[in-house]
Amino acid sequence: MALFGEEVEDEDRDKWIVWFDGASNALGHGVGVVLVTPDIQCIPFATRLCFDCTNSMAEYEACALGIQAAIDFNVKLLKVYEDSALVINQLKGERETRDHKLIPYQAYIKKLMEFFDNISFHHIPKEENQMANALATLASMFQLTPHGDLSYIQFRCRGKPAHCCLIEEEQDGKPWYFNIKRYIEDKEYPREASDNDKRMMQRLSAGFFLSEGILYKQNHDMVLLRCVDAREAKHMLVEVHGGSFGTHANGHAMARKILRVG
Known part of the structure; x- marks a missing residue:
């Protein structure tokens, strides 16, 4: 079983794990801790240090x-x-x-070690301690008022852009432009459409263009925008933002990239 890049041996399955890190920068000092239970439940802690200290402290x-x-x-x-x-x-x-500022800390931690039947310390690469490092950095940069503690931060994984969730599936299985397309093709109105609904359909359809069975919306600058249903829209958004098209880049960055490739 792997945990944050560390392989957990069978004999360690009943042990709890602590990941910790400290951060000191121009904005302040902070510490981050992740306590991991034997069933791999993570409990994060972050504390801002409101006194001058070194990175080792x-x-x-x-x-x-x-x-x-x-x-x-x-x-x-x-x-x-x-x-x-x-x-x-x-x-x-x-x-x-040898640092006189650290000697009291070491003595204090040795006292805390007496509460355990078994406690061990292990060095890991920095890239395997990212969560504790992120919490420490956040705590060092985030200003709190006195006694202004905040509750735990909840981390989640999101597999697609948030705006994909705004695209609603068609309840009747028909795309949103179904009635517009049918009117342009066959001059048919929706069933039970009132006279006002029919006039509205006539005005709406004037802004659309049908070519070889594909409906387009005419933009203000006469650019044709293809109409897609909810399934196609979700697929396109995922592809553009996180799929084969990769990360967006602005015009200048894209131009530099093209020049380098060229």
Whole structure:
């Protein structure tokens, strides 16, 4: 079973996992933690640090937050992951902690480790710690008022552009332009159409053009726009925004791309 790029061994299936990271930039300092249950449920935490600190201090703050969260859930078996080799090696006792600002953190975390039957620390590549890093970065940049805590952020995967959801399926199986097309072809009005409905149909049809069975809408600059049903519209939007046509580019970017290819 894979989790965030890490293969979970059978003997680790009953263990909880903590991913943590710290971020320091011109806007502030933040920490991000992801607590993962044995059944792969992710519980994210993000905290803004409202005091001056170094990047390593932010890393230790994140580690302490993650371990404390595990204690609050009464976890006894824990694996801790982070992309800072310095912090992980110091916590494992493989590297001496000389920075006087970090020594109190290390002592505090050692005290927290006593709450567990088994706890281990592991270094991972930065690309495998993206969620914790994103939470830390968000916390460092996002301003909060005193005691202005926010609830958890919910992440979801969306497989198609949001506006595709606005295209409604035709309830009767007929496209939205069915009556317009039938009027242009056969001069037939919808059943039970009133005189006012018929006049409206005449005005609407004047703006459409039928060619070889395909209906087009005449634009204000005389460009013909093909009329499509809901199924065709969804397919086209998905293709344009996320399929074979790829990402949109503005005119200047497209021109540069064409020149490079040419």
